[in-house]
Amino acid sequence: MTRLRIPGFWTLLLLLATGMTLTACTETSTEAGEAAPPATPAGTDLPVDDSFLADPIWDDGKAEIAFYRVERSYNVYDEPESVSFDVGTYLVKQNFSRETMAKTTDGSGTAAFKAATFFEMNSGSYQYKRNWVVNARRSDLAPLKHSFSSFDWCSNLYHEYAFHGDGGVTFLKRSDDYGNQERRLDIAADVFDRVVPPALVPLLVRSLTFGEEGPVPFFVLNADDSPIRARAALIDTTTVETPAGSRSSERIRVTYDRPAPSPIAGNTADSEVYARAMDAERTLLSLEAGDDSYRMVLVEHLRSAYWSENIWPMLDRVSARP
Secondary structure, eight states: OOOOOOOSSOOOOOOOOOSOOOOOTTOOOOOOOOOOOOOOOSOOOOOBOHHHHTOGGGGSSOEEEEEEEEEEEEOTTSOEEEEEEEEEEEEEEEEEETTTTEEESSSOSEEEEEEEEEEEEEETTEEEEEEEEEEEETTTOOEEEEEEEEEOSSOEEEEEEEEOTTSOEEEEEEOSSSOOEEEEEOOOHHHHTTEEOGGGHHHHHHHBOOOTTOSEEEEEOOTTSSOEEEEEEEEEEEEEEETTEEEEEEEEEEEESSOOEETTTEEOOSEEEEEEESSTTOOEEEEEETTSSEEEEEEEEEEEOTTTSOOGGGOSSOOSOO
8 A cells, every 4th residue: 555645744643453554335344263271371561661550640549531633644445635633541450350351449469561553544435433441561561451442334343352351362353344353363372471552552662672682672462363473672762742832852763573553543553753841741742644645733632520520521631522
């Protein structure tokens, strides 16, 4: 596929799964047999910053809520077309149980981050609603559960990765139109402790530390094939202009051995550049494809207990739900 370049000017932009490309009613499903679980213990070997993950800001009883504008040079069918849409995200701390694969409210379970990305895009008669949610252990960002749900005018669709304590991952797919699957993913033991589901990549990039060892290797989980090798490297520090204002930032390049699933892009370009703010929260400011085929930029963000208060009167630049 040849993607058109987006003109080099800032317009308004996201954030960011499963191995599904954004398509209409033509997706097919192939059933797969069960695979033996790996012997690797459930954990992570990624160099994440303890001070960032343990920062008291995450214990204030509120969530980080951020809105972005995405610009793409292709539509849901990977055809050349200028497309733009708004994206909402939130990041909140909660406890999570591996046994029930759900949030707990009685003090039990594991301290975890919950990150969500959601948006709507349209094409002709079709309306596409996409929702991604990932739960990861607070101490080291070890993934616990990753889910994707969508509605279009063909069908509902649900994907799930469940990360078990024995190091195994169960993949679940449910849809009346796109088929059903349930199987154990076979992930090599030397890869498992650096595997990241797609919707966790932005939080991982915000959390990484960089030393003299060079680029940080990790793998993006992909239910339809083997995990995709990626590397993250610090480029420089610079000022990033966004509708939310000018911010000092660190730019980080992520390169992929082949396109990986992406919440906002369908599939990634060969490389992406993230900009994270140089503050305690390391706010995600922007994301740009290496081939200029998609771009996202922060529009507005705040901290709020959105489950008990109405955020919309608090916002200056965002007036509608994505």
